[in-house]
Amino acid sequence: MSMINGFTSADATRLSASQRRLIERRERLLGPAYRLFYERPLHTVRGEGVWLFDEQGRRYLDAYNNVASIGHCHPRVVEAMHRQSQVLNTHTRYLQEGILDYAEQLLGTFTDDLDRVMFTCSGSEANDLALRIARHCTGGTGVIITRFAYHGVTADIAELSPSLGSAMVLPAHVRTVRAPDAYRLGAENVAPMFAADVRAAIDDLKAHGIRPAAILLDGIFSSDGVLPGPAGCIAEGVALAQAEGLLYIADEVQPGFARTGLNMWGFTRHNVRPDLVTLGKPMGNGQPIAGIVGRSQVVDHFGRSMRYFNTFGGNPVSCAAGQAVLDVIREEHLQQRAHHIGSYLLDGLTRLAQRHQMIGDVRGAGMFLGVELVTDRATRAPAARQARQVVNAMREQGVLISAAGPHQNVLKIRPLLAFTQAHAQMLVEAVDTAMQGAC
Numbered sequence: 001m002s003m004i005n006g007f008t009s010a011d012a013t014r015l016s017a018s019q020r021r022l023i024e025r026r027e028r029l030l031g032p033a034y035r036l037f038y039e040r041p042l043h044t045v046r047g048e049g050v051w052l053f054d055e056q057g058r059r060y061l062d063a064y065n066n067v068a069s070i071g072h073c074h075p076r077v078v079e080a081m082h083r084q085s086q087v088l089n090t091h092t093r094y095l096q097e098g099i100l101d102y103a104e105q106l107l108g109t110f111t112d113d114l115d116r117v118m119f120t121c122s123g124s125e126a127n128d129l130a131l132r133i134a135r136h137c138t139g140g141t142g143v144i145i146t147r148f149a150y151h152g153v154t155a156d157i158a159e160l161s162p163s164l165g166s167a168m169v170l171p172a173h174v175r176t177v178r179a180p181d182a183y184r185l186g187a188e189n190v191a192p193m194f195a196a197d198v199r200a201a202i203d204d205l206k207a208h209g210i211r212p213a214a215i216l217l218d219g220i221f222s223s224d225g226v227l228p229g230p231a232g233c234i235a236e237g238v239a240l241a242q243a244e245g246l247l248y249i250a251d252e253v254q255p256g257f258a259r260t261g262l263n264m265w266g267f268t269r270h271n272v273r274p275d276l277v278t279l280g281k282p283m284g285n286g287q288p289i290a291g292i293v294g295r296s297q298v299v300d301h302f303g304r305s306m307r308y309f310n311t312f313g314g315n316p317v318s319c320a321a322g323q324a325v326l327d328v329i330r331e332e333h334l335q336q337r338a339h340h341i342g343s344y345l346l347d348g349l350t351r352l353a354q355r356h357q358m359i360g361d362v363r364g365a366g367m368f369l370g371v372e373l374v375t376d377r378a379t380r381a382p383a384a385r386q387a388r389q390v391v392n393a394m395r396e397q398g399v400l401i402s403a404a405g406p407h408q409n410v411l412k413i414r415p416l417l418a419f420t421q422a423h424a425q426m427l428v429e430a431v432d433t434a435m436q437g438a439c
């Protein structure tokens with residue numbers, strides 16, 4: 001079987017006949033670009049709360065998916081979408097109240113300077129639009145990103161996503177900086193290194209006659225290896241870029257919507273003031289809704305000379321889903337819960353490091369955690385094979401996580417915000433058991 005999944009080639013000898021049939025059909029119909037997770041890919045048929053169910057009815061604790069962040073098939077979202085789709089679903093070229101009510105509430109979660117919102121259908125589109133705005137406002141083309149960033153799939157944004165692999169050659173207008181890797185660079189060094197890298201990137205762009213337009217950063221540096229970094233560590237580098245006229249685009253597709261704990265938005269931890277913020281994934285709990293929030297000065301400069309229409313972006317059903325997500329975050333106190341359960345998880349995983357030599361570092365912000373596996377704590381050599389073993393062993397135990405980073409040796413743990421302490425305990429125990437078998 002030629003299929004390569006997220007971690008390794010599917011182990012054909014361990015697949016059931018029905019799994020093999022589905023994989024072959026998928027390859028035939030969708031082609032090789034689509035990758036599956038796990039040596040024994042999971043056939044999901046139903047989701048409810050923190051659980052996914054396979055075709056046998058077995059349940060899996062979901063500590064990976066941040067789209068259905070408030071819980072799979074959350075009844076409030078399902079009901080809101082159902083209600084709205086019975087009444088009206090069109091586009092944004094008619095007067096409608098729902099989009100405005102939602103826009104007001106969404107903007108209410110930001111500081112007053114971020115006072116405009118525009119809607120898209122995906123995080124990629126949001127980043128693409130933010131990049132267009134930045135280029136329009138600055139007259140530049142150059143972009144600064146981190147070394148193993150991922151920002152999406154459009155032609156312009158894939159070029160800003162080196163984590164897509166070596167086939168993605170960085171174009172001349174892109175410069176990379178090191179992500180704030182406190183484990184490998186030292187906690188006290190990351191802020192000055194980040195600022196120095198940004199300085200060097202701007203200088204180098206200019207030296208090549210390229211005017212910089214934007215610095216685009218995922219606030220939790222997920223694909224770089226889940227690197228929250230010390231709070232505030234990117235502030236100096238970002239301020240320096242803004243002083244040079246670049247727009248700072250905070251990509252909140254991963255850390256947004258309460259994921260990082262008490263803060264609704266991940267960038268808040270870093271004490272920075274974005275010009276544009278891009279949103280996606282958990283925004284509609286599964287309904288495709290995404291967008292940008294920005295300073296009116298910037299957004300209006302673009303909008304005055306450029307018409308914007310996105311057929312599905314901001315449609316009434318998507319806005320109803322987005323509104324329900326905001327309501328649930330508020331009413332179920334998910335910011336506080338993400339902080340509380342996230343701290344509990346961080347403690348539990350940190351305690352595991354006392355027993356498992358392979359755990360080099362445990363880090364996180366709220367409900368986004370990384371456990372970096374190394375074969376040797378002194379050299380910090382990445383334990384990629386072992387990370388793969390742990391991810392696959394946990395899947396067999398019924399707990400879903402993934403791996404991230406340039407070496408894929410960082411356990412990427414991103415539980416649904418609906419987790420309780422009991423779920424967190426199950427997760428820690430599953431990591432413990434899986435680590436015992438990794439070698």
Ligand code: PMP
Nearest residue numbers: 122123124150151152218253280
């Ligand atoms: N930015 C980041 C940081 C992401 O992780 C992703 C998706 N993984 C995107 C943007 C793109 O979002 P989408 O897949 O909705 O286009």
